[in-house]
Amino acid sequence: MIYFFTPFSFQLDLGSMYNHYCQLVPNDEDWICMIDHDVNFLNTRTAYQIQDITRKYPETGLFTCVTNRVGNPHQCYKKELSMNPDINYHKDIADKLMQEQYLTVIESKRVISGLLMVFKKSTWKKVGGFKPGILTVDNDFSQKIMSKGLKVQIMIGVYVFHYYRLKEGKKYIKHLIK
Numbered sequence: 001m002i003y004f005f006t007p008f009s010f011q012l013d014l015g016s017m018y019n020h021y022c023q024l025v026p027n028d029e030d031w032i033c034m035i036d037h038d039v040n041f042l043n044t045r046t047a048y049q050i051q052d053i054t055r056k057y058p059e060t061g062l063f064t065c066v067t068n069r070v071g072n073p074h075q076c077y078k079k080e081l082s083m084n085p086d087i088n089y090h091k092d093i094a095d096k097l098m099q100e101q102y103l104t105v106i107e108s109k110r111v112i113s114g115l116l117m118v119f120k121k122s123t124w125k126k127v128g129g130f131k132p133g134i135l136t137v138d139n140d141f142s143q144k145i146m147s148k149g150l151k152v153q154i155m156i157g158v159y160v161f162h163y164y165r166l167k168e169g170k171k172y173i174k175h176l177i178k
Contacts, residue, residue: 002031002051002118012176015130015137022129028122036115038163039067042087042094046158049098050118053155056103061150062142063105063118066097066157069164070113075154085166094159101157108152114138115162123150134176 003025007017018034025032031054041047053063067075068082068090076082077093084090117138124130127144130137142152165172 001027002033002047002054004033004035004047006035006037008037009134012134013132014134015132018130018137018141019124022121022124025121028120028125030121032117032119032121032124034114034117036162039115040087040161042091042159042161043098045098046094046160049102049158050155053103053105053158054118057105057151057153059151060105060153061119061123061145061148062112062152063155064108064112064114064152065116065155066159067115067162067164068093068159069162069166070115071164071170072110072113074108074110075113075115077159081170083166087161090159090161094161097157097159104156105153106156108142108154109146111139111142111146112152112154114141115164116158116160117141118155119145126150 005021007021009017022032066077068077070076073079127148131140146152
C-alpha cells in the first residue's frame with residue numbers, strides 16, 4: 001500500500017507534521033509519499049508508476065522525482081531551473097519521460113530536496129523520523145537514510161511540476177516566516 005500525503009504546517013514545523021502523517025500509516029512495509037503543496041502530478045498514471053517502481057526496487061530507502069524547479073539542480077530536468085510557466089510544456093516532458101524512462105532510477109549520492117519523497121514506514125522508523133522545523137528537514141532525512149546504507153534514488157520517469165517560487169524568485173522566503 002502507498003499512502004499519499006500533502007502535509008502543511010501553520011506553525012512552520014513541517015518535520016513534525018511529516019512525523020504525524022507517518023504515524024498514521026498502519027504497517028511498517030507500507031510506503032509513504034509526501035508531496036509538497038506546490039507540486040502537481042502531470043500524468044494521471046503517476047501514482048501507478050510510483051507503485052510499479054516501489055515494487056521493482058523494494059529495498060530503496062527513499063525515492064524522489066525529476067522536476068522543473070527545485071534548489072538541488074541534480075533533481076531538475078536537464079539539470080537546470082526552468083523559468084517556463086507553460087503547464088503544457090511541462091506536461092509534454094512528463095509524458096515523454098514516463099514513456100521513455102518508466103521504471104528508470106538513478107542513485108543520488110547527495111541529499112535531496114523533498115518536494116516528493118517516497119519511503120517505507122520502516123525506513124522512517126529506522127532513521128528516527130524527521131527533525132522538527134521547516135528548513136532542511138528533507139535534506140536531513142535523506143542524509144540519515146544514506147548514513148544507514150540505504151539508497152536514495154531519483155525516479156527519472158516521474159516528472160512533476162513544482163511551482164517553487166516561479167513568480168517571486170528563488171530567493172523569496174516570506175512564505176517560510178510567520
